[in-house]
Every structure is written in C-alpha cells, then in structure tokens.
Amino acid sequence: MLAQIIHLIKKEIVLEWRNRYAINGITLYLISTIFICYLGFNVKSNELDPITWNVLFWIIILFTAISVVAKSFIQEKQGLFLYYYWLHDPTSLIIARTLYNALLMVILGVVGLLVYSIVLGNPVEDIILFLINVIVASLGLSSALTMISAIAAKAKNSHTLMAILSFPVILPILLMVIKVSKNAMDGLERSNSYDELATLLAINAITGAVSYLLFPYLWRS
Amino acid sequence: MRKSWWKVVTVVLLVYVITGGLLMEVPRLNILNETIRALYFHVPMWFGMIIMLVVSMVYSVKYLRSSNALYDTIALEFANVGIVFGIFGILTGMFWAQFAWGAWWSGDPKQNASAIGLLIYLAYFVLRGSLEDREQRARIAAVYNIFAFAALIPLLFILPRLTDSLHPGNGGNPGFNAYDLDNRMRRVFYTAVIGWSLLGVWIASVRVRIRRIESSLEL
Secondary structure, rough: OHHHHHHHHHHHHHHHHHHHHHHHHHHHHHHHHHHHHHHHOOOOOOOOOOHHHHHHHHHHHHHHHHHHHHHHHHHOOOOHHHHHHHHHEEEHEEEEHHHEHHHHHHHHHHHHHHHHHHHHOOOOHHHHHHHHHHHHHHHHHHHHHHHHHHHHHOOOOOOHHHHHHHHHHHHHHHHHHHHHHHHHHHOOOOOOHHHHHHHHHHHHHHHHHHHHHHHHHHHOO | OOHHHHHHHHHHHHHHHHHHHHOOOOOOOOOHHHOOOOOOOOOOHHHHHHHHHHHHHHHHHHHHOOHHHHHHHHHHHHHHHHHHHHHHHHHHHHHHOOOOOOOOOOOOOOHHHHHHHHHHHHHHHHHHOOOHHHHHHHHHHHHHHHHHHHHHHHHHHHHHHOOOOOOOOOOOOOOOHOOOOOOHHHHHHHHHHHHHHHHHHHHHHHHHHHHHHHHHOOO
C-alpha cells in the first residue's frame, strides 16, 4: 500500500515533469493574478492594508488551488480512468493524489508568497508560522478539493460544479487559515494560534478520512 | 389509525407548543423581554435540521452499502426537509435578531455559519440536477451528502465557539442553561423539539411516498 502510494506520487511527478505546460501554465496564472492585483490596487510596496493583503493572498491561493486540483480528475481522459481502475487500489490513488496536490500547493504557495511580497510588500512578522500555515492550508485545500474534483468530474459542466461544491466546504478551512496568518502577520505569540491550527488539522483529518472512506464508491462507476 | 398514532401526537404537541409558547408565562429578562419566546420556534428548527440531516446522511450510507433506490429517495427528502428547517431557522433567527440586536443581519458568526451550511446543501441539489444517469446520480449524491455532513459539523459546532458571538450561549452571553430554574420553559422547549422533528419526519415520509408513486408511474 505504502509502496503503491509512493509509486503513484512518483508517477504524477514524472508525468507533470514530462509535459511541463500544465504546471507552467498554473504558475503563470498565479503570477499574473498577483500582478493584476498589484496593478489594480495601484499601490506602492507595503502600502496595502494588512487585512486586505492577507485576504487577497489567500483568495489568490484558493483560486490557484482550484485550478491545480481540477486538473487531477476533471481533465483526465475517460480511458485513462479505466486503466487506473485495473491497476490500482482506489484508496492508495486518492491518498497519492491528495498528497501530490498538497505538495504542489506548498510549492505554489511559497512561489506565490515570494512574488506577492516582491510587488505588494511583506508585512509578515512571524514568517515561520506563516509557512507552517501555508503547509497546513495546502493539505486542507488539497484533501477537500481532490475529493470534490473527483465528484465533479462525474457530472456535466464540471468546472462550474467544482466551484459550487467546493466553496462552502472550503470556507471553514479558509477562515481558520486567514485567522492564523493574521496572527503570524501581527507577530503574536505562537500559543495564540495553537487552537486554530489544531482545529485546522482536525478539519483536515475529517475531510481526509471521509474521502478515504468514500472514494472507493465514487470509483466504481 | 394504529399506524398513524404518532401523527396525532405531532399535532397535539405542536398545538401545545404554539399556544403554550405564545401564551404561557416566561421569565422576565432585560433586553430579551417577550422575544425569549423565539426559543420555542427558533432553536427547535436547528434541532430539527440536524436530526433531518443526520437521518439523510445515515440513509446515504445505507444506500452506498445496498444500492437500494428507496434509500436514496429517503436521503434526498430528508435533506430537503432539513433545508426547509434551516431556512426557517435563519428566518426566525433574523426576526428575533431584529428585535434583540437591532438588525436583521449583523454578520454574527452563527448567522454566517448557518448561511454557509445552507449553501453546502443547496450545492447538493445542484449536483443532483447535473447528473443524468439515475444510478450514478444516486451514488455520487450519496457520497457528496456524507462529505457535506462531515463539512457541516466543524462549521456549526466548532467554528462559532472559537469566535466571539452575540448569540446566546456564546461569548459569555447566557444560553439556555441560564434559565435552568425555569422548568416550565424547558417543558415547552423539549415538547417543541420533539413536535417539530416529528412534523419533519411526517413531511419527509409523505414526500418519499409521492416520489415512489411517481417513479412507479414512470416505469
């Protein structure tokens, strides 16, 4: 099982590396969104209101996450689906996909943060907490979104459906994340954020466990 | 008649709740005054919604285990009734808030969370609408229903407790337990919870029957 998961993650990375246009496209999407925000607000570095800075960053990350994860099931060819079905255990497939998407989100989150801080300034005081938050958020976003994209992939007009299904489910995660990152920006004591981080991890555990249990049923069709 | 005794019980309980809830003595409290009676109508809506959604979730699990189409219909109708309860919960809450907080909508964490909760379940109906194959629709909707329920729990029970809220029972505001001494209120309240929930089960069972007749006519 573990070997299969690692094998699947490796396969995803190799596949991604071979046709780099997908990942390049998403990176470009992220950077151009940030640039649009920068030009749209028309402010110099560090002049953005901290709350706006924070919320804007996470909204950009959310939309990037949705387009990253949508790729994993929605844009897959039907024939490939059948092929996976013969080869792999569904539970290891969903775990591998979730972890891979989380990895991708961490990388994109860090790249995004870098570009974002260059153009819009970086008021974060506790950068380590902020990065931990990025990692936890990536896990949460990818575990909820991967499952949702697997559901939406079965329906028609799956891109619209993906947004409708995922926004309300994602919201609790996003609210927690925004709160923790505000704490990190203000440089509050770490202990102030433990509650939120614990809740986030608990929500991640719930969504992860539920998708682990439910994915085999989705898979059967 | 033997089978429908619980419907009689429902009617009796609800008549008691409505007359008792509107007319019986209630504790005199500042600010709340007579609006305390909202407790009999607002809070049972949420109890009813949670009960309906739990039933819906359980039937979705049952559906996944057995692929019996009847379970899917039951899950759908209980979710429907649960949403109706939720909408009434929000409306009665807004009505109360207009008097107690001075605004229909004040962005309180509980108001926001319940609105998001409703969005999650409305998405469930959109999902059902966009799938055509009957069996596939039933299975995917069941999967999403369970997933949605898992997402609803932190939303309604954990997040509002982490933030300050004006809502009774949160942020140092007296909740239900502050009225412990008043057992008459308790009596009406529990009757209301049972009565409204039974009414929900009743509506759902009628709707399930309608669906079954419809699908047997189609075949």
